[in-house]
Amino acid sequence: MSSKIYFKQGQGQKYQRKVINWVTRLHHRLAPSHARKVARNLFLTPDRFDRGVVEPEGLVKASIETAEGKLMTYRLGRGPVWLLCHGWSGASSQFFTLMAHIAKLGYTALAFDNIAHGESAGSHAHLPGFIAALNCVLDQEPDITGVVAHSMGSAMVLESRHPQLAGKPILLVAPVLNYTENLLISVEKSGYSMRLFDEVVSEVADEYGYPLADIDPQQQLKRHRAPVVIVHDRGDRFASFSLSEEAAALPHVTLVATEGLGHGRIMQSEPLMQAFDGLAEQITPLPLVG
Template sequence: MSITHPSGQSRQPGRPDPLMIRLTRTAAALASRAVPGLSAGVLERLFTTPRRYAVQPHEADRMADARTGHLELAEGLRIPLYRWGNGPTVLLIHGMSGRGSQMAGFAAPLAAAGFSVVAFDAPGHGAAPGKRFSLPEYAQVVLQVAGHLGPLAGVVAHSVGAAAMTLALSEGAETGRLVYFAPPEDMEGHLFRVARFLGFSTRVAGRTQRRLETRLGVPMEALRGRNIARTMTRPLLVFHDRGDGIVPFSDGATLIRHWPGARLVATEGLGHARILRDAEALDRTVRFLAGRQSGQGTIGSEDVAA
């Protein structure tokens, strides 16, 4: 797991051990008091630098049948695209520090249902070039991928990938139905949670927020999912675990309250990552995108209407 932008894996090779985390927090706390400006720059870099992880064995098996191509982005970066099946297109969007292969479990069942399924590695992730990344930049990548593929029949997005899709919708992306897993709704809140986890002070987190807003040219409040959701008309189904330690359950609940007609499936015991591999969630995703299910029902908990 990346300290700053977890990909959804509850444990990953290379995860810092508890002693390293304690030392990092102590150093961050001391630096926050002594050099708050420098600390804000460090936190900004940590917050916008994804970590790369190797493809896991179960992902490699699913990627074996993918047809691989590439897309040249406007920024000059060339990212890989992975495709399965034929038919109306469903786009799979991974989270921060994730990769296209992390979403590959959706490929076979969606292809069997008659869809063409496409995943990709965003810049700085998987096999794609790049180093630093942010939500507005991710939304621009999603816009370009969606534009390249043509109008989408549907989207399945995880974590920050879901937030990027919501922002891309507000900027003209075209799609049919949407399924989100653990979508963050409040990136400002996420920044402050990351700062606390790493040991940085609230003051440093605030300075980091201002640095990011200046560099990206957009206030974090404008990126809030609830503000965009009010204008949305596309059907949305959200899966979110009550015990998600990365993106709070309240984020998913807030998003569906403001998205007309959206539904939230509240799960138990699946966390931020295993929820992507849950058989029932996968089945309901396929049914929803195929228009055969409204999203009602439960996976270890209750369904919540907007």
């Protein structure tokens, strides 16, 4: 969904929401096909992340062909592979700091721009497409040691049923664990016609065989059979910190709480680097770097 809605915060202007609701419902009534096309573009078009991030030395970029289109991948380092997965309107470049840290420890950091994000192809995206793209990347990678995922990328990883993810450690950064609820609340607060939204969602669900009601990252987290570390800022305005606190009650989940880092800056933070070190050591001692 467009970040103009997905990342919209607060109650906003009551009058503005009413106008949006009235206009979109009228549009749907008078020109349903056009209204659905406009809604699809609004809900399924992410912003392209472009912050001019400096690429780390030694970064290898390569495109791969998938059923979802051409995806750009980024590989750094040598050794066991950790896969890094960004969120909505994000990009692999957000992970460059962490990737350099992972590579220095003797691992390979592998990230990819999801469909319609970063340097990958496509104009529309959604969680079922995210999951399909992730599975395509995993199909082309012989083996991975673990996964790091940010924001909506966390829902993507938890919802994937790819066999390579079974029993693998996961580092979740500012995860959106209540994906469906969060999505519905965001659309409702925007004032946009829920009927139009439902029609767009139904089209995607029919195409991928993945109804919105079946998406439940919290439940999938409970079922995961490997260590999970969550790094989450108490002041995060986009993903619920309280849900991460609840998840930390699970025996295989550890929460690292931060202050003042928000939803984005946390990705370049020292607590995240330390959390990675701790999770990696739970599985196997860190590789010796000569």
